[in-house]
Amino acid sequence: MRKRQPPFRRRKLAKKLRKMRLDARMSIQEAAKALDKDVQALYRIEAAETRVDVHLVRSMMDLYDSYEPDLLDQVRDALKAGWWRAFGVDDQGYLDVETEAAMIREIALLTIPGLLQTEAYTRALFDAYHREHSKEWQDNQVAVRQFRQRRLTDPDNLLVLDAVIDEAALRKLVGGPVVMRAQLLHLIDMAALPNVTLRVLPADLGAHDGMSGGFTLLSFPDQDDSDLLYISYATGAMHIENEEELKAARLTFDHLAARALSPAESVALIERTLAE
Known part of the structure; x- marks a missing residue:
């Protein structure tokens, strides 16, 4: 069965979250442990395969010491169904x-x-x-x-x-x-x-x-x-x-x-x- 492309907004958000982690010089294993997440679960989020909610992204911003004013709005937009x-x-x-x-x-x-x-x-x-x-x-x-x-x-x-x-x-x-x-x-x-x-x-x-x-x-x-x-x-x-x-x-x-x-x-x- 053909794999369906993840939604555009989710892909864009996933790239940003991965960049935040890399800019913080943290491995995915380190980040997963600090966020109390399974490594594979975090990998799927960064690959846009699964959705992420505002609570986890707030924790990511704190962990990565990276604050973006409209990032939580981007998370909410990514969760919305297309028109x-x-x-x-x-x-x-x-x-x-x-x-x-x-x-x-x-x-x-x-x-x-x-x-x-x-x-x-x-x-x-x-x-x-x-x-x-x-x-x-x-x-x-x-x-x-x-x-x-x-x-x-x-x-x-x-x-x-x-x-x-x-x-x-x-x-x-x-x-x-x-x-x-x-x-x-x-x-x-x-x-x-x-x-x-x-x-x-x-x-x-x-x-x-x-x-x-x-x-x-x-x-x-x-x-x-x-x-x-x-x-x-x-x-x-x-x-x-x-x-x-x-x-x-x-x-x-x-x-x-x-x-x-x-x-x-x-x-x-x-x-x-x-x-x-």
Whole structure:
């Protein structure tokens, strides 16, 4: 069975607690004994495999002689369930990291990025799934996607989106002509937002680096948090934080963005596609 990625906030907190111990020059055995904890239990906390409560973190701050004003609030936040849990969706851990991200760079090949989809387009995609799902399941999926999209226009929690879309995604008739026309019009509207950059890889470009598959790069407001590379596939997803792989993904994104049409040329192509 595939091991599920621990929640982002818990991973961030775990890294901080481990750093506090190391800065205090204490071994995990010494810390566990002083905290009256089993060594394996403390190891699992530092690996983000298990949750930690405010009482233990208070003891850690005293033991490590390290005080951070908002650390206990971070502990409380890490204990909260994600907003998407109320919808009962299995998102392969993506919503957890997107919720915390400040910027997203996405390569989309055959479908419009989820943050830029209309409701009708999203429903048409779900209707095409080979697995049958209830109307409640689809309604929940749509509601979650619409909730995510609010951040593109939320001045208090604005998300920056830089999307490179293959022209094939614009021409694939998802849901029929009426649905696709509304989707293309929506793309034009979203491309006008100051925090959204939309570029299209034209069909006449030929072969390009992105043909092996799309991906999403997420960056976070805290500079201590490394970028995350998210790649989904038919039966799951990968969360990659290895710096060499992140560097390769950034280079691929920059290369494709440079080969794509400019934002203005991309909108013009979408408008021509509409006219056709």
